Amino acid sequence: MQRPLIFVTNDDGITAPGILFLVSVAKQFGDVAVIAPDKPQSGMGHAITINSTLRINKSNFHDVLIEYACSGTPVDCVKMAVNKILPRKADLVLSGINHGSNSSINVIYSGTMSAAIEGALESTPAIGFSLCDYGIDADFSQARKEIEKIIAETLKNKLPNGVCLNVNIPKLKADELKGIKVCRQATANWVEEFEERKDPYGRPYYWLTGKFVNFEPESTDTDEWALANGFISVVPTQCDLTSHKNIEPLKKLLQ
Amino acid sequence: MQRPLIFVTNDDGITAPGILFLVSVAKQFGDVAVIAPDKPQSGMGHAITINSTLRINKSNFHDVLIEYACSGTPVDCVKMAVNKILPRKADLVLSGINHGSNSSINVIYSGTMSAAIEGALESTPAIGFSLCDYGIDADFSQARKEIEKIIAETLKNKLPNGVCLNVNIPKLKADELKGIKVCRQATANWVEEFEERKDPYGRPYYWLTGKFVNFEPESTDTDEWALANGFISVVPTQCDLTSHKNIEPLKKLLQ
Numbered sequence: 310m311q312r313p314l315i316f317v318t319n320d321d322g323i324t325a326p327g328i329l330f331l332v333s334v335a336k337q338f339g340d341v342a343v344i345a346p347d348k349p350q351s352g353m354g355h356a357i358t359i360n361s362t363l364r365i366n367k368s369n370f371h372d373v374l375i376e377y378a379c380s381g382t383p384v385d386c387v388k389m390a391v392n393k394i395l396p397r398k399a400d401l402v403l404s405g406i407n408h409g410s411n412s413s414i415n416v417i418y419s420g421t422m423s424a425a426i427e428g429a430l431e432s433t434p435a436i437g438f439s440l441c442d443y444g445i446d447a448d449f450s451q452a453r454k455e456i457e458k459i460i461a462e463t464l465k466n467k468l469p470n471g472v473c474l475n476v477n478i479p480k481l482k483a484d485e486l487k488g489i490k491v492c493r494q495a496t497a498n499w500v501e502e503f504e505e506r507k508d509p510y511g512r513p514y515y516w517l518t519g520k521f522v523n524f525e526p527e528s529t530d531t532d533e534w535a536l537a538n539g540f541i542s543v544v545p546t547q548c549d550l551t552s553h554k555n556i557e558p559l560k561k562l563l564q
Numbered sequence: 565m566q567r568p569l570i571f572v573t574n575d576d577g578i579t580a581p582g583i584l585f586l587v588s589v590a591k592q593f594g595d596v597a598v599i600a601p602d603k604p605q606s607g608m609g610h611a612i613t614i615n616s617t618l619r620i621n622k623s624n625f626h627d628v629l630i631e632y633a634c635s636g637t638p639v640d641c642v643k644m645a646v647n648k649i650l651p652r653k654a655d656l657v658l659s660g661i662n663h664g665s666n667s668s669i670n671v672i673y674s675g676t677m678s679a680a681i682e683g684a685l686e687s688t689p690a691i692g693f694s695l696c697d698y699g700i701d702a703d704f705s706q707a708r709k710e711i712e713k714i715i716a717e718t719l720k721n722k723l724p725n726g727v728c729l730n731v732n733i734p735k736l737k738a739d740e741l742k743g744i745k746v747c748r749q750a751t752a753n754w755v756e757e758f759e760e761r762k763d764p765y766g767r768p769y770y771w772l773t774g775k776f777v778n779f780e781p782e783s784t785d786t787d788e789w790a791l792a793n794g795f796i797s798v799v800p801t802q803c804d805l806t807s808h809k810n811i812e813p814l815k816k817l818l819q
Contacts, residue, residue, distance in 0.1 A: 354610030354639075355672045363758070363770040384609075384673075388772065392756040414685065416805050417610045418639075423672075426805075430669065430753045462817045471751070472807045474814075491814045493806040496726070498685045501647045503618070515618040517643065543818055545810035550671050550681075551748040552727045555800035559729075559746045562717050563798055 313339030313400035313464055316428075318386045320350045320407065320420025323378045324370055327406035330449035331438060332371045334456055335403055338464060342375035342399070343368075344390045346383060346420075351409075353382045353420040355427070365389060383424035391431050401464055402428030402473075405438035406449050406456075412439075412477040412532040412542060413495040413523065425473040426548055434463050435473035437546075441536060442480040451483045455541050459489070468545075475544040479536045490540035495531035496524045568594030568655035568719055571683075573641045575605045575662065575675025578633045579625055582661035585704040586693060587626045589711055590658055593719060595629045597654070599645045601675075602633035606664075608675040610682070611637045620644060638679035646686050656719055657683030657728075660693035661704050661711075667694075667732040667787040667797060668750040668778065680728040681803050689718050690728035692801075696791060697735040706738045710796050714744070723800075730799040734791045745795035750786035751779045 315335045319328040323345035335341045347366070364380040377394060379386045387402065404424040411419040421437045428435030436459060440447055459476060468474070475494075479486070501519040508514055523533045532542035570590045574583040578600035590596045602621070619635040632649060634641045642657065659679040666674040676692045683690030691714060695702055714731060723729065730749075734741070756774040763769055778788050787797035 349615055352612045352614040354608075354612070354678065356609045356611040356637075357607045357673055357772060359607040359772055360604055362761075363772065364767075365770070382611075385772070388756045389758065389770070393758045393770070414803065417678075417681070417803055418612055423609070426672070459818060466817060469807070469810055472810055475805075489818045491811055491818055493808060493811060494804055496804075501643045503644065503648045506617075512619075515620070515644070515648070517612060517614055517618065517640070543814065544805075545807040545814055546805045547807040548669065548672055548805065549749055549751075550730075550799075550801045550803065550805075552724070552800040552802040553748060555724055555727055556746055556748060559798065559800055562721060563714060563744045563746055 314397060315339045315341050315401045315403060316390050316395060316399040317341055317343045317403045318345045318383055318424045319405050320346065320353060320383045322346050322349045323368060325408065327408050327449060331403055331406050332373060334453065334460065338460055339400065341373040342390065342395055343371050343373050344377045344379055344386045344394055346386060347378035347380055350382050350420045352418050354418050355384055355423040356382045358382060358385050383420035384427045387424050387427040399433050402433050402435035407439035408447060409443045410439055410441040410477055411437065411475060412536055413497040416475055416494060416546065422475055426546065429471050429473040430548060432470055434468040436463060436476060437473065438476045440478045451481065452478045452486060452541060455486065455489055459543065472545050472547050475546045477532060477536055477542045479539060481539060485539060486541065487539040489543055490535035491543045492530055492532050492535050494544050495533040497522055569652060570594045570596050570656045570658060571645050571650060571654040572596055572598045572658045573600045573638055573679050574660050575601065575608060575638045577601050577604045578623060580663065582663050582704060586658055586661050587628060589708065593715055594655065597630035597645065597650055598626050598628050599632045599634055599641045599649055601638060601641060602635055605637050605675045607673050608637045609673050610639055610678040613637060613640050638675040639682045642679050642682040654688050657688050657690035662694035663702060664698045665694055665696040665732055666692065666730060667791055668752040671730055671749060671801065677730055681801065684726050684728040685803060687725055689723040691718060691731060692728065693731045695733045706736065707733045707741060707796060710741065710744055714798065727800050727802050730801045732787060732791055732797045734794060736794060740794060741796065742794040744798055745790035746798045747785055747787050747790050749799050750788040752777055
């Protein structure tokens with residue numbers, strides 16, 4: 310039987326520690342193809358490159374079947390893989406492991422999760438992994454057992470068409486992790502502050518900074534609750550943005 | 565009574581004909597503040613600028629209360645407006661009018677709609693408008709009556725918290741438009757082709773091109789159906805990406 314073809318990408322760039330670890334896990338399960346951004350692409354959301362051109366360059370940072378660094382966004386990498394590079398349809402798309410959380414509302418700003426969502430749009434089972442630790446010395450191996458379980462079950466059972474998994478891992482030691490919790494995206498947003506600085510010519514420029522606000526800290530069925538309580542959160546994620554329950558009320562107003 | 569404060573942005577850039585028209589309509593309803601990208605930002609999705617800095621420059625292309633051109637993405641413009649520039653919370657966020665469709669799956673790639681979604685995340689009623697016409701001579705005025713109606717009703721009735729409207733307008737004359745249809749996002753995707761070219765040094769580069777595929781052309785309750793049948797489509801849009809119906813089945817596999 311043919312080994313599964315596993316496509317791996319991320320948004321922190323092809324040499325980030327997180328993708329290095331994820332590739333090492335993926336190799337246990339199949340042949341691996343890596344097409345990942347040639348530079349950090351955090352916060353790129355579902356951006357695609359349509360007003361400029363794309364480059365891909367062969368790379369050999371990872372010891373895998375196929376490897377390219379791409380000048381574009383994480384979603385560009387998925388589209389490039391699916392339509393240009395992969396010899397056949399991948400059995401699984403893995404994205405990450407992201408350096409930092411992609412729980413709750415972060416899912417829409419996240420290049421990591423957008424790559425997983427794009428995989429799902431291509432009808433391929435897809436998983437985005439994120440570790441709630443921005444440190445350069447973040448230890449991705451503490452949740453290795455649970456990451457392997459999630460990958461194994463996804464390869465075995467697939468996922469419903471159009472659905473991917475948003476997996477977030479709290480910054481804990483292996484023996485402190487309480488297990489896996491399947492949950493929903495918490496309702497939240499970011500309250501931003503723009504830090505103003507002056508350039509050498511006296512002109513202002515700004516850095517975007519912000520504070521995450523969970524609007525429902527008391528709810529126990531959310532990813533934020535799971536993470537705060539020592540669980541790895543898994544949110545089945547899809548791309549229908551329709552607010553179905555508001556269709557009928559709006560018809561009365563507008564039609 | 566104070567006039568409403570209406571914040572207008574887009575993704576085609578602050579001098580695009582679409583935002584010029586939208587500002588002219590917005591002025592009928594209130595005081596207008598424009599903070600929009602200083603260059604085209606199509607396809608930027610929900611990208612935000614976190615790895616580099618942002619600039620804003622006063623501008624006077626539109627004759628409005630407040631006007632800045634911003635170096636960032638459409639979502640950056642909304643965050644900058646809300647947290648830095650607007651004197652008070654806006655009563656309405658308008659985004660567009662986009663030059664080209666943002667119906668169906670295009671909603672996640674769209675800078676126009678991401679700005680509207682960001683407005684909704686800031687608990688402000690928000691509407692993204694798009695005209696299904698990429699031409700530079702696109703005539704935005706044909707649907708003026710319906711655009712005014714949608715803005716008036718939204719100002720009067722607000723929208724549920726976290727919900728915005730995705731309004732797409734078919735390329736038709738005013739007397740050919742059949743009215744407004746409130747509907748859901750059609751299930752679809754893009755089948756991409758990367759057009760390969762060679763630079764003057766013989767190295768390949770790529771242009772992303774693609775063909776839109778509607779997976780449910782027979783469904784009559786979608787935005788694609790509405791547009792194909794002469795209606796302006798209005799999809800209530802929100803940002804919970806959770807696939808709620810898949811939570812319980814996944815618990816059996818993973819917990």
